[in-house]
Amino acid sequence: MIGLALGGTISTALAGTEDYEFQLVQSAVKKGDAAIVAVRLVDKRSGKLVPDAVIFAQRVDMAPDGMEMMTSPIESLPSTEPGIYRFKTSLMMPGGYRLSLGAKVQGETGSLENKLEFKATP
Template structure:
């Protein structure tokens, strides 16, 4: 008698990626940063993730301690998460994000590097 063992393939946090819609953002106190959350296995956007941690700093320019606030903003596109931030200086900014996805036990973390331009 043969017994088959069924194995399920579960996604992991490494199967997801945050991508910036634009990497060059106009510098200023009301800069809008939009991210897309992608399931790398399918290439599709992931709607309804719960973003619970954000951090914006100037680590790319060697100033990790220079941070600014990040506030959620409204996005009309499923799977796109928008934020308003104060990009007070021109140069490189790192945006770190952590999210929970329904059905995924692990926290999905990501970071994107942006450039504030005049």
């Protein structure tokens, strides 16, 4: 009983996927057929980068310019530093693009989904 009573008074701060977000490393990327888009995964509570997330969904489209059906191929690249996630995509025309990501953060339940908008420049 004492254990139950003490256990009821101890509270632990549990994180959820809402405590994490992807952020663009750069909001403008030079257009081309091998453009690199990099994002960082941040723990919003501490501001620290989060390594080793599992990206299970990724998509690039031109939704910001009203062309959501205009998608580009996208490929994950190896990370150059912990907490930074890089993708190679084809940005054949300048304009607004949206990167949609789905990920699992190690040790958390649920999935993280973010949509980030960036510009492709000439």
